[in-house]
Amino acid sequence: xSGELIERYLxxxxxxxxxxxxxxxxxxxxxxxxxxxATNAGLARGLDADEAERxxxxxxxxxxxxxxGCNLSTWQLLRSLAGQAVALVGVALVAVGLSGAVTAVMVxxxxxxxxxxxxxxxxxxxxxxxHWLGQHPGANSCAQAALDEAVSxxxxxxxxxxxxxxxxxxxMAFLAHRNGMSLRALLTRPVAAIVGATAFGAxxxxxxxxxxxxxxxxxxNGAGQWLAAAGVSGVAALCFAVxxxxxxxxxxx
Amino acid sequence: MNERxxxxxxxxxxxxxxxxxxxxYDVIVSLRDRSDGAFDLPEGTVYPALYRLERSGLLASSxxxxxxxxxxxxxLTATGRRALAAQRRQWREFVSAVGAVLGAPA
Numbered sequence: 552x553s554g555e556l557i558e559r560y561l562x563x564x565x566x567x568x569x570x571x572x573x574x575x576x577x578x579x580x581x582x583x584x585x586x587x588x589a590t591n592a593g594l595a596r597g598l599d600a601d602e603a604e605r606x607x608x609x610x611x612x613x614x615x616x617x618x619x620g621c622n623l624s625t626w627q628l629l630r631s632l633a634g635q636a637v638a639l640v641g642v643a644l645v646a647v648g649l650s651g652a653v654t655a656v657m658v659x660x661x662x663x664x665x666x667x668x669x670x671x672x673x674x675x676x677x678x679x680x681x682h683w684l685g686q687h688p689g690a691n692s693c694a695q696a697a698l699d700e701a702v703s704x705x706x707x708x709x710x711x712x713x714x715x716x717x718x719x720x721x722x723m724a725f726l727a728h729r730n731g732m733s734l735r736a737l738l739t740r741p742v743a744a745i746v747g748a749t750a751f752g753a754x755x756x757x758x759x760x761x762x763x764x765x766x767x768x769x770x771x772n773g774a775g776q777w778l779a780a781a782g783v784s785g786v787a788a789l790c791f792a793v794x795x796x797x798x799x800x801x802x803x804x
Numbered sequence: 805m806n807e808r809x810x811x812x813x814x815x816x817x818x819x820x821x822x823x824x825x826x827x828x829y830d831v832i833v834s835l836r837d838r839s840d841g842a843f844d845l846p847e848g849t850v851y852p853a854l855y856r857l858e859r860s861g862l863l864a865s866s867x868x869x870x871x872x873x874x875x876x877x878x879x880l881t882a883t884g885r886r887a888l889a890a891q892r893r894q895w896r897e898f899v900s901a902v903g904a905v906l907g908a909p910a
Contacts, residue, residue: 581828616848
């Protein structure tokens with residue numbers, strides 16, 4: 552058996568395939584395995600080598616058609632990227648909600664001043680003071696009312712973001728399921744994992760810096776909210792980084 | 805027949821792989837055998853379906869060595885099993901509805 556027909560077919564297929572070299576090699580290798588199996592089956596039926604190859608190739612289909620099926624179209628690519636982007640926004644909002652929960656623990660453990668207070672000596676406008684004192688009649692000073700406002704608004708907004716994030720992720724899970732996919736598959740795609748690791752990593756650095764400044768320059772006033780968010784961002788960045796590294800190992804650098 | 809088959813290829817591939825992990829050639833041979841030769845698509849069309857299902861998280865795959873030859877073997881994930889159960893249910897409802905319409909007097 553010369554195998555020349557199969558070799559020519561594989562050359563043609565390889566030139567038509569688009570994507571990462573590793574994926575192309577994998578496809579070509581799988582197709583070659585398939586064609587060798589089909590050729591062997593033809594030989595077992597009593598065909599001569601050339602005829603067995605010809606029949607194996609005829610049964611397999613044209614290289615152009617197979618490559619068209621394997622290559623992602625621009626529309627499929629854009630739809631996938633849009634889905635990943637929305638899912639990442641959902642994860643980010645859930646992370647904000649989780650940071651609210653961690654901040655609430657900090658309020659209980661470290662006090663409201665550590666979690667939310669402005670730097671000592673911050674001056675507030677008369678209008679703001681009037682508004683906050685109106686909202687928090689139990690407060691005995693403008694600074695106290697500002698802190699009450701910061702605690703209630705800060706926690707409420709974070710929890711609300713978390714709920715919106717859960718709704719977004721539930722909607723994406725439903726849509727993914729309807730299209731025969733899973734939310735997990737969407738969020739563990741290479742682009743989603745790399746963007747997630749980079750964005751959450753950058754957020755963790757900025758938030759840690761803000762928290763560190765509050766500790767070093769303002770006696771810790773308000774550091775809790777930044778450090779809570781930094782911690783959640785750091786964990787999310789780590790998770791995405793692990794997924795990204797696994798995916799990068801499967802891709803060319 | 806083949807156009808209808810293409811529209812339901814994902815379900816059929818999942819069904820074949822629900823029985824046991826298999827490589828691409830094995831999948832297409834099983835499809836042909838289990839349909840008594842009625843499903844006779846170009847064999848290569850199984851690969852885009854396998855890749856699509858793997859990208860969707862319904863299949864996982866790995867290289868294995870079989871009689872000294874490397875083969876890419878596909879298996880259902882937990883998500884794939886759930887998707888197969890849902891697709892089977894939808895297919896049966898569809899067949900039942902079509903059957904009811906076809907069986908109805910004109």
